[in-house]
Ligand code: SF4
């Protein structure tokens with residue numbers, strides 16, 4: 024890619040087809056859960072699901088794996104018939120847009136920043152078919168803000184997962200993990 028070719032991606036516009044909210048697993052952190060609980064009043068039990076190896080394609084060494092009594096699993100948003108639980112059936116729009124997980128806010132951009140914060144490269148996720156338009160106006164500052172937020176949030180969550188996985192005490196159940204993260208379930 025020639026220098027500055029990534030600038031074309033700043034014209035990306037989501038057409039709201041909802042493809043990325045179907046047939047995908049949205050991994051979440053405790054901070055995502057807290058924001059959704061605060062914004063919707065729902066219990067985490069209503070929208071959190073733990074995905075085992077047969078339900079998610081992820082390296083066995085990935086630090087997102089949480090150890091339970093029976094097997095390891097990765098925490099994500101619940102789906103109903105392969106649709107995110109928060110995707111509106113009729114409009115295909117996100118019903119918790121303001122509170123959605125940071126990974127949803129980051130999607131579909133993969134951005135590399137230099138040490139000084141300048142954009143070095145941008146590409147788009149190919150995880151699903153994305154019928155976007157090219158008349159948007161994406162802010163580099165916003166891309167940087169969301170990516171930094173995503174990295175900090177994940178770093179904090181992974182520390183907690185590591186602590187849980189190393190702990191030898193108590194029952195290793197899914198509700199116990201949610202309580203360990205600070206939720207009343
Ligand atoms: S939370 Fe919203 S944006 Fe994220 S996958 Fe679900 S419906 Fe889509």
Ligand code: SF4
Pocket residue numbers: 036037038039040041042043044130131151152153154155
């Ligand atoms: S697949 Fe692309 S166009 Fe469709 S909702 Fe997701 S980001 Fe928007």
